[in-house]
Amino acid sequence: MFLIDNENVPDTVSSAEVKQFRCLECDKAFPFKESLIRHAVVHSGVKNFKCDECGKRFAQKAGLTQHLLIHSGVKKFKCDKCDKQFTQKTNLTQHLLTHSGVKNFKCDECGKLFAKKNGLTQHLLSHSGVKNFECDACGKLFARKVNLTQHLLSHSGVKNFKCDECGKLFAQKCDLTKHLLTHSGVKNFMCDECGKLFAHKSDLSKHQLSHSGVKNFTCDECGKLFAQKVSLTRHLLSHSGGKNFKCDECGKLFARKFILNEHLLSHSGVKNFKCDECGKLFARKSILTEHLLSHSGVKNFECDECGKLFARKVSLTRHQLIHSGVKNFKCDECGKHFGRKSHLTRHLLNHCGGKSF
Template sequence: MELLISFRKVCLRNYEISKLKLNKHVDIKPEEVLLEDLKWENESDVNTVPNVSNTPVNDQINKKLYKCDICLKTFARRNCLIRHINSHTGLKPYKCNICLKSFALKVYLTGHIKIHTGLKPYNCDICLKSFARKSNFKAHKIAHTGIKSYKCEICSKSFTQKSKLTIHKRTHTGEKPFQCEICAKSFGRKFSLNIHNRTHTGEKPYQCDVCMRSFSLKSHLITHTITHTGIKPHKCEICLKSFTQKSSLLKHKKTHVTLVQNHFRKILPKYT
């Protein structure tokens, strides 16, 4: 019932937003717009705002006046609230023309398109690594400082980013908020869900420039490209045989274990 009430409030709010947009050419005083916006809050909230008509418009805008009826998060601007509501509705109006992937915000689509173009304008001065998104670049720079400001209250492990701490806490709580719409399998990270979705769609976005073979994971592509170079960095410590992939080396080592086991099976009966 509460969910239905919240949904009704969202619909009413969108209706009010539409009215304001339709009247954008009408000469409306800024104070009147703010008063109309304040009607979206609880009546008690409106009563606590002193002398709206005599308060400077900029001061009113700086206050977080726009509240989400679903999660109660507040915003200083109405357009930020509208974009936030999309996270609850699941609406993704911005679609990539190349891979048809959809996004809730235009800024997410802009960052995604750089994956197809290969454009990485943000360069790290320390390790020269490049990034397509500014947010990823900022997070990377913090990693170089070694500062870990976010600490887990359960195991005291520290992290450089708040998002990584949030993901880590799910290992304690067992929370898996990201669910596959096809098979209902749940994941603790959105990244893991995106990778899982490729098992249903068959998407393989990472392609080898040499043989044009495609892969669902970037790590698989990196491992594959080594086969073209002839480099075999993984060496067996027993027989010194080398391999291009670590998994191949581990599989090879089992053959040594099997030989030793077979040897002891043969000689043990003599001493029993």
């Protein structure tokens, strides 16, 4: 198990000062044979020392003794750079590497660099595809226990990290740190498909799913498919009936705040999105995207009643009101009812001297 390498040992240096006993497993060297023998237990797989607090096992009693400091709550070793505290000096020493800026450990899979070897080792789990740690609250799986522990904070309801810019609260410091990028205006991650920019690489990765064509998340209410689970979750609000966000301009209610924000653009009069085909202007990019379908010639949405084809599902939905017989839009001038608001608007031209269509 060990190798004695005592060649070229100076006569003036005692054997205790020379690390001449080397472990063949990890190449670690020791000054005494007894130290090497004790160390060899680490590689044997035998762990006879158990922590009564959490059940974790250790090969050496010294390892257990150091571990118990974690449960004591005592943190005597403080970082001069960021005031973070540690129970063991070795943890502080490793932590200081994060402030040095030196990252010598590189992931062969994605090229990401790490200051500590254990950081790289833990990161490699993300590429393995193995996720053995499951959240009991939502079923989400994680490759590392530390990620699960951090995730559980999102279910606790406790949010101690506040953004000084907008006041938004976060359960984890890392979430606040990522959020702050949205205020910096820096967006270094660009989508090769559409050119859209993102502040976080993770947001770019999620966005790219929209271009893949893969939609694995189905709405049980209406059958609509989504590329991301978060998109499905937001969509489900439209079926809940809860519309708590009201437009002060027209009184229209919305289930999600971001939809209200998009809607408010229609009242601003600002239309920055132009159709290259016909020159028509739109207040929102999403509306322009839908409009472009009218120029594509593709009409995949067919009316079951009359067979008429439409380029957009929303157009089909509006058209189907004609067949339903429902007419909720009434003209205050003459009492005539219409199935669509746009038809009522055009009809009102009759009363103001304009030409009716």
